[in-house]
Structures are given as structure tokens and as C-alpha cells.
Amino acid sequence: DTEVTQTPKHLVMGMTNKKSLKCEQHMGHRAMYWYKQKAKKPPELMFVYSYEKLSINESVPSRFSPECPNSSLLNLHLHALQPEDSALYLCASSLLPRDHEQYFGPGTRLTVT
Amino acid sequence: GQNIDQPTEMTATEGAIVQINCTYQTSGFNGLFWYQQHAGEAPTFLSYNVLDGLEEKGRFSSFLSRSKGYSYLLLKELQMKDSASYLCAVRDTITGFQKLVFGTGTRLLVSP
Numbered sequence: 473d474t475e476v477t478q479t480p481k482h483l484v485m486g487m488t489n490k491k492s493l494k495c496e497q498h499m500g501h502r503a504m505y506w507y508k509q510k511a512k513k514p515p516e517l518m519f520v521y522s523y524e525k526l527s528i529n530e531s532v533p534s535r536f537s538p539e540c541p542n543s544s545l546l547n548l549h550l551h552a553l554q555p556e557d558s559a560l561y562l563c564a565s566s567l568l569p570r571d572h573e574q575y576f577g578p579g580t581r582l583t584v585t
Numbered sequence: 586g587q588n589i590d591q592p593t594e595m596t597a598t599e600g601a602i603v604q605i606n607c608t609y610q611t612s613g614f615n616g617l618f619w620y621q622q623h624a625g626e627a628p629t630f631l632s633y634n635v636l637d638g639l640e641e642k643g644r645f646s647s648f649l650s651r652s653k654g655y656s657y658l659l660l661k662e663l664q665m666k667d668s669a670s671y672l673c674a675v676r677d678t679i680t681g682f683q684k685l686v687f688g689t690g691t692r693l694l695v696s697p
Contacts, residue, residue, distance in 0.1 A: 476627075503683060514672055514687030515628065527682045562627060569682050573618060576627035 475499075476577035478563050484583045487553060493580045495546040495563030503569040504546040506538060507562040509579070515562055521546060522569035553584045587611045589688035591673055596694045601663050605691045607656045607673030615678040618685065619647050619658045622670045631671075632658070660693075668695045 476497045485491050495504065503522050507515035520528035521540045535557075537549040546563055560581050564574040588610045597603040609617070616635040620628035634640055634649035634656060646659040658671055673688040 505685075514674075514690050515685075517684055517686075520682050520684065522682055528684060560625075566683060570615075570678050571683070573630045573633055574683070574685060575630065576620075578627045581625075 476563055476565055476575050478561075478577040478580050480580060481578065482581045482583075484585060485550065485553065486585055487555075489553075490549070490551045492550065493548040493561055493563075493582075495548075495577055496544055497565045497575070497577075498544055499565065499567070499575070500543075501565035501567050501575075502543060503566045504540065505564040505566075505574060506546070506548055507564065507576075509560040509562055511559075519548075520569070527569065550582075553582075555584050558583045587675070587677075587686045589673060589675060589686060591671075591688040591691045593689065594692045594694070596696065597663055599663055599665060599695055599697050602659065602661050603663060603693065605658045605660070605671050605673075605693070607658070607688055609654050609656070609673070609675050609688070611675045611677055611686060613677040614651065614675060615683075616676040617647075617649055617656050618674045618676065619645075619656075620672040620674060620687075622672060622690070624670075628672055663695050665695050665697070668693060 506518040509515040519538045524540045539547040560579045562579045563577040566572045566574045619631040622628040632647040649656045670690040672690045674685045677684045
């Protein structure tokens with residue numbers, strides 16, 4: 473299994489909603505990442521989890537709350553988002569935190585209305 | 586600071602060879618990656634360089650010169666399916682953890 477899966481594929485939410493994005497990998501990778509990608513822009517790193525611990529938070533607003541319940545799962549909890557948060561949210565994983573290439577999931581296309 | 590530059594767009598013909606350049610200035614460097622991204626899809630890993638020189642992988646090759654802060658991705662025998670964005674990304678592990686900083690991407694259009 474060389475796949476990173478993400479659910480849902482698409483999400484539309486209002487500014488007062490609470491929703492969660494999910495990411496899963498069964499490759500035994502010990503580092504997982506959240507990226508945000510706006511249209512025609514490169515992915516921008518949001519969070520890095522290393523051995524289920526939050527290692528990097530790239531000054532992301534608190535309305536985004538990551539969670540790593542176990543080594544295979546990564547969640548991104550969303551609350552009180554703004555329309556400018558609409559983007560493609562990509563999850564990635566790598567075998568180890570310091571080395572090896574990152575494998576990306578297909579992303580969740582989020583629209584905030 | 587971090588600065589990674591790539592041409593915005595390139596066009597090429599099926600069967601031809603194309604070279605996509607990437608120049609970088611970053612605070613830390615522990616390797617350079619090339620990813621392919623089709624519209625609306627996730628980036629797919631293509632190649633990785635950490636030492637100077639050429640890495641070849643089938644129709645794709647990537648070159649790195651660390652002293653010049655320069656890399657290129659060479660695509661041979663272009664196919665229509667190679668039409669995609671190509672992202673250059675520098676890995677910074679200065680914090681001890683892997684952080685990928687992406688360039689703006691080069692949109693490649695392959696025509697018949």
C-alpha cells in the first residue's frame with residue numbers, strides 16, 4: 473500500500489460550521505504533513521507531525537487545529553473559517569521526519585461560504 | 586529568507602526534449618525535489634538530488650549544482666500526458682524536521 477488517502481474530496485462549509493478533514497496512510501511513515509494550496513500557487517506547509525507529535529506549526533491561525541490520533545491518521549479540525557481559507561488542503565507523509573520523499577494524498581477541495 | 590524561482594510556463598512538442606530550470610536561495614538546504622502536479626490532483630514525486638550531478642530516472646533526469654543554487658528537470662520523448670505543472674521544492678531540515686519549500690511551479694503544455 474503506497475497510498476495516502478484523504479476524505480472528503482470536496483467540502484463546502486459556512487463560516488460558523490465546524491468540520492474535520494481526515495488523512496490516512498498505512499505505509500508505516502512516521503512523519504505527516506498538512507499543506508494548503510491556493511489556485512495556481514504552490515503548496516504551503518502548515519503543520520508537521522513527527523512520531524505523532526506536532527513538530528512544526530507555520531504560524532497557522534488557531535481556527536485550524538491539527539490532531540494526530542495515531543501513527544496512521546492525521547486530522548485537521550476547522551472552525552470559524554473565512555472565505556479566504558478556501559483552498560486545496562493536501563496531506564503528505566514521509567518514512568522519517570528528516571529524510572525521504574513526501575507522498576501526497578489527493579487533497580480536499582474546501583470552499584468556505 | 587526563501588526564494589525559489591522557476592519559469593511560469595513552457596510549451597513543447599510531443600517527442601521533444603524540454604528542460605525546466607529552478608534557482609534557489611534558502612536559509613537551509615538538505616536536498617531538492619521535483620514533483621509533477623496535474624490540475625486538481627496531488628503532487629507526485631519525480632526525483633531527488635542532494636549531491637551535485639545528474640540523477641536519471643527513465644525519461645526524467647534532474648541535475649543539481651549546490652554552489653550555483655541551480656537545478657533543472659529534463660524531460661525526454663515528451664508525451665501529451667506530460668502536460669502538467671512541475672514543482673521544484675527545496676528541503677530545509679535546519680529545524681531538524683523536514684520542511685519542503687516549493688517554487689511557484691512551471692506549467693508545461695505539450696502539443697501534438
